[in-house]
Amino acid sequence: MANLVRTALCGLDGVLKYMKYSPCYLLAKRNFKPITTDLSQKSILITGGNSGIGLEAAVKLAKLGANVHIACRNESRGSAAIDEIVARANVSKEKVQMHMLDVSECKDVHKFATDFSKMLDDNNEKLYCLVNNAGGIINERRKNSHGYEMNFATNTLGMYILTKSLLSSNALSTGSRVVSTTSSSMMIVPCVTEDLYFEKGTFDKNGINAYAFACTQKRHQVVLTDVWAAQYPDIYFCTGHPGYCNTKAAKDTPFYTVPGEFIYNLGTSAIRSPEDSSDCIFFAAAADESELAASGTYYTDRKPAAKHYFGTQETDADRQKLVAILDEIYESTKE
Numbered sequence: 153m154a155n156l157v158r159t160a161l162c163g164l165d166g167v168l169k170y171m172k173y174s175p176c177y178l179l180a181k182r183n184f185k186p187i188t189t190d191l192s193q194k195s196i197l198i199t200g201g202n203s204g205i206g207l208e209a210a211v212k213l214a215k216l217g218a219n220v221h222i223a224c225r226n227e228s229r230g231s232a233a234i235d236e237i238v239a240r241a242n243v244s245k246e247k248v249q250m251h252m253l254d255v256s257e258c259k260d261v262h263k264f265a266t267d268f269s270k271m272l273d274d275n276n277e278k279l280y281c282l283v284n285n286a287g288g289i290i291n292e293r294r295k296n297s298h299g300y301e302m303n304f305a306t307n308t309l310g311m312y313i314l315t316k317s318l319l320s321s322n323a324l325s326t327g328s329r330v331v332s333t334t335s336s337s338m339m340i341v342p343c344v345t346e347d348l349y350f351e352k353g354t355f356d357k358n359g360i361n362a363y364a365f366a367c368t369q370k371r372h373q374v375v376l377t378d379v380w381a382a383q384y385p386d387i388y389f390c391t392g393h394p395g396y397c398n399t400k401a402a403k404d405t406p407f408y409t410v411p412g413e414f415i416y417n418l419g420t421s422a423i424r425s426p427e428d429s430s431d432c433i434f435f436a437a438a439a440d441e442s443e444l445a446a447s448g449t450y451y452t453d454r455k456p457a458a459k460h461y462f463g464t465q466e467t468d469a470d471r472q473k474l475v476a477i478l479d480e481i482y483e484s485t486k487e
């Protein structure tokens with residue numbers, strides 16, 4: 153019952169805040185100040201920077217002069233994105249680099265973080281901002297090569313191993329920022345530490361259960377952000393909800409699969425464009441420090457937002473348990 157009420161609240165919030173013409177969004181947007189920070193000499197790494205929200209953020213950040221690194225799992229989609237970012241931001245090819253990375257493969261994430269940190273070191277550079285954006289919903293039972301369920305491996309483990317590795321290597325250091333694209337759907341669920349691999353769950357035709365399962369990983373991202381914010385006071389951590397946005401990933405949600413393609417296509421005019429939604433990354437990565445709320449903030453439309461509906465607040469013990477599980481996987485998947 154509590155879950156149903158929270159889901160209804162989430163739907164109501166969706167209508168009021170997260171669609172293209174939601175009144176709260178329209179009001180918030182009127183107060184968005186232009187961001188013109190000079191990001192030249194600053195390196196930004198965006199996972200899933202080849203598509204949707206990540207791609208649009210990459211364009212905006214490249215326009216401010218940043219050295220943009222996109223981490224992608226598919227070479228041709230990545231190369232096409234590089235060409236698009238270079239053309240739209242009107243920058244030289246050297247300013248935008250592609251790195252091959254499947255964030256669901258633990259060993260690859262460790263190796264990537266080591267190589268990437270070394271590359272920065274060799275160039276006498278630090279990572280100004282890590283954007284954990286790659287993610288989505290996989291509506292079938294699949295495992296990564298270490299045997300971890302694929303939604304968990306992509307959305308929770310990938311973010312955890314990448315961030316922790318870049319913190320450990322000091323690629324992220326004083327003044328760096330870590331921004332993660334979460335979802336307001338995480339408000340429905342508490343910090344789940346049981347059945348992390350969905351062994352008791354089933355994948356149904358419309359992906360409703362997979363969607364609910366992915367919400368738990370979006371909650372993990374918010375919890376981990378809080379943990380790191382407390383642990384690393386010199387680094388800025390935050391999460392942001394992009395609103396409901398018309399991207400590839402949106403097509404894997406029940407909003408698409410349940411009403412069917414025709415109705416969904418009509419509805420897409422009511423949800424945000426990737427360009428609008430990328431503001432959640434752009435603001436957190438590029439806004440002047442004075443514009444930002446405390447480290448650990450969960451933002452919606454540039455404002456700190458509540459992280460919980462009733463009954464979803466985690467305890468210290470939940471946080472510690474999650475971190476202990478992830479740490480064990482982190483250690484055991486290193487070469």
Ligand SMILES: NC(=O)c1ccc[n+]([C@@H]2O[C@H](COP(=O)([O-])OP(=O)(O)OC[C@H]3O[C@@H](n4cnc5c(N)ncnc54)[C@H](OP(=O)(O)O)[C@@H]3O)[C@@H](O)[C@H]2O)c1
Binds near residue numbers: 202
């Ligand atoms: N759209 C929404 O309404 C919405 C709402 C809340 C939160 N979000 C979050 O926003 C983020 C961006 O999604 P989007 O809406 O922009 O959808 P999208 O266009 O599908 O972008 C997702 C990106 O993540 C990449 N990705 C997924 N799994 C990966 C993996 N294992 N390794 C490397 N890259 C991987 C995808 O790569 P490929 O191109 O190779 O597939 C793609 O670049 C996601 O974390 C999503 O959960 C979206």
